[in-house]
Amino acid sequence: MVQGTDSPPPADKHATAADRRGRFGYPFAILVLLVSLAVVYSAWSEARQRELKLAEAEGTRLENEALRGTGSEAMVGLKMAEALKGTRVIIVPTDGQGGMNPLDLNGALKRFDVKE
Numbered sequence: 648m649v650q651g652t653d654s655p656p657p658a659d660k661h662a663t664a665a666d667r668r669g670r671f672g673y674p675f676a677i678l679v680l681l682v683s684l685a686v687v688y689s690a691w692s693e694a695r696q697r698e699l700k701l702a703e704a705e706g707t708r709l710e711n712e713a714l715r716g717t718g719s720e721a722m723v724g725l726k727m728a729e730a731l732k733g734t735r736v737i738i739v740p741t742d743g744q745g746g747m748n749p750l751d752l753n754g755a756l757k758r759f760d761v762k763e
Contacts, residue, residue, distance in 0.1 A: 740746045747754055
């Protein structure tokens with residue numbers, strides 16, 4: 648080959664930049680797209696978790712505020728009634744001649760005729 652001629656070098660020895668771009672450009676673009684989608688999904692997932700935590704905290708704050716307002720005593724009474732549902736309640740006098748001390752277990756056993 649004579650120097651100064653415009654004949655290209657053999658294709659198998661030297662690939663031009665355009666050849667390399669054509670060969671590796673599209674797969675690389677797809678790889679970049681997939682990585683960017685993964686980054687966006689990760690950021691979205693973290694933001695969603697943050698929003699859920701904030702919403703839960705706001706709900707708790709509103710519940711606490713409602714419990715401090717009027718009618719909270721009635722709500723507490725209803726919750727206690729729900730907790731005691733199905734429980735037998737015995738009302739006994741604690742003063743006077745027939746009164747009893749609720750802390751005196753032996754006296755309570757005698758009063759209700761419990762046999763040992």
